[in-house]
Amino acid sequence: MNTRRLSKLMLMVFIILPFSVSAISVGDTVPSFKARTIDGSKSLALEDYRGKVVLLDFWASWCPPCLKSLPKYNDLRREIGTTDFEIVAVNVDENTDDAKKFLQKHPVSYPVAKDPKGILPGVFGVKAMPTSYLIDKNGVVQYVHAAFKDGDMEKIKAEIEKLIAN
């Protein structure tokens, strides 16, 4: 290989490499992971909920739409029940105390894991905050919802009910 081709190759590698990060999208099987709960008391694994439809929600205390989404998800969980459905939240605050304060004001009854280093959102390729991944009973992502606005709940609920019925 001559030096000119080598130079071109090196340039391409350096430019393309940062953009070649894989992300989880519809149709992908979610990777198994374990994370500590927000209070650090126990370990939480997504695989524990295999057989249920799972809404995996990435959120942070500094994210204004999360202020809307968390109470609505909590209401949704109460409405649908946990026989065939569960919400697993992953908090990505760098300072977990901020998340704890947020949860004191806006408590939720579903499990919340902490990921202050942001490893999981990196693996999933989160593009906005909050982002929710709807995972079917076999662990396959069936729907991805980025951000959260008033009126989004109807669409999310319909997708959940569709997966539970399958």
Added chain:
Amino acid sequence: MKNTCAVLLVFLFNFLLMACSSVSPWERGILAKTEMAWEPYALRGQLEEHVYFSKEGSSGGYGVGGGGCGCN
């Protein structure tokens, strides 16, 4: 020798490219703080903008939307 210098130059240039980094959506906690906004005081900002366009006879093209949290 000339080619080797070219390769070295490209290599060094690539290191400069590596200095450019993007902030991921989940890393914007500090950017989302009030003090990081272009105008953290909305009321004062509106007043200043009003004074500005009254004096300059122009409006718009001023500021940016959002507080930098990258939520949407």
